Amino acid sequence: AQSVTQLxxxxxxxxxxPVELRCNYSSSVSVYLFWYVQxxxxxxxxxxxxxxxxTLVKGINGFEAEFNKSQTSFHLRKPSVHxxxxxxxxCAVSDRDSGYxxxxxxxxxxxxxxx
Amino acid sequence: EAGVAQSPxxxxxxxxxxxxxxxxxxxxxxxxxxxxxxxxxxxKLLIQFQNNGVVDDSQLPxxxxxxxxxxxxxxxxxxxxxxxxDSAVYLCASSLSGTPNYGYTFGxxxxxxxx
Numbered sequence: 636a637q638s639v640t641q642l643x644x645x646x647x648x649x650x651x652x653p654v655e656l657r658c659n660y661s662s663s664v665s666v667y668l669f670w671y672v673q674x675x676x677x678x679x680x681x682x683x684x685x686x687x688x689x690t691l692v693k694g695i696n697g698f699e700a701e702f703n704k705s706q707t708s709f710h711l712r713k714p715s716v717h718x719x720x721x722x723x724x725x726c727a728v729s730d731r732d733s734g735y736x737x738x739x740x741x742x743x744x745x746x747x748x749x750x
Numbered sequence: 751e752a753g754v755a756q757s758p759x760x761x762x763x764x765x766x767x768x769x770x771x772x773x774x775x776x777x778x779x780x781x782x783x784x785x786x787x788x789x790x791x792x793x794k795l796l797i798q799f800q801n802n803g804v805v806d807d808s809q810l811p812x813x814x815x816x817x818x819x820x821x822x823x824x825x826x827x828x829x830x831x832x833x834x835x836d837s838a839v840y841l842c843a844s845s846l847s848g849t850p851n852y853g854y855t856f857g858x859x860x861x862x863x864x865x
Contacts, residue, residue, distance in 0.1 A: 678856030686851050725792050740792030
C-alpha cells in the first residue's frame, strides 16, 4: 500500500517570496508522483508529474519539483509566488507497475500568499 | 475540449435521505473515477470504472453507496441512506486509460451537506 505525507497543513508566505511545499511518500514499489492544485470551489488541476528520467520536473505556473528516491520525497518549489497562487496543493502517488493504478493523495497543503 | 461535467454543484439533504450525483467524462476517456474529499483531507478513491466495468471499488461503502456506468460513458453515484459523515465534495475524474501517467481530468465536484 502507498501513502503520502504532506508535512505542512498551511504555509503562509509573502508575495514574491520563494516557497517549498513538502511531500514524502511511502511505497514498496516503483511510483509515479504528481502535484495537483485546487482553487476554491474547483476541481483538481495537474501542476506537474514525475514519470521517469530527470529528477527535476517543471510544471505550469512556474512550479517545479524534485524527485529524491533515497529520501522518498517530491517537494514542490516556486522561486517567487504571486497572490494568485493561493490555493490548496495536493501531492499524489501511484504504482508504476500496476495495470490499473489509481492516485493516492496526501491531505493537502494550503498555500496562503499575502501582499 | 469540454471538461468533465458534474451535477449538481451543491446539494443539501437530511440524514437518511437519498441523493444521486451525475458525471459526464471527457469524450473518449475509458476510465472514470469517483473520489470523496472530506473537508481538510485529500481525495479518497471510491470507485474506478474501465468502460462500463468496475476495476476497483474496495473503498466504496457498499451498504449505502452505489455507482454505475451502464453504457461506458456517463456515471451516477448514489447514496442511500445518507449519514452526517457523508458530507464532502464528490469529485469525478476521467482519463484515457487506467494508468495515471496519462493524467486525470477532474470535474468541479458536487458539494454534499447532510444535516
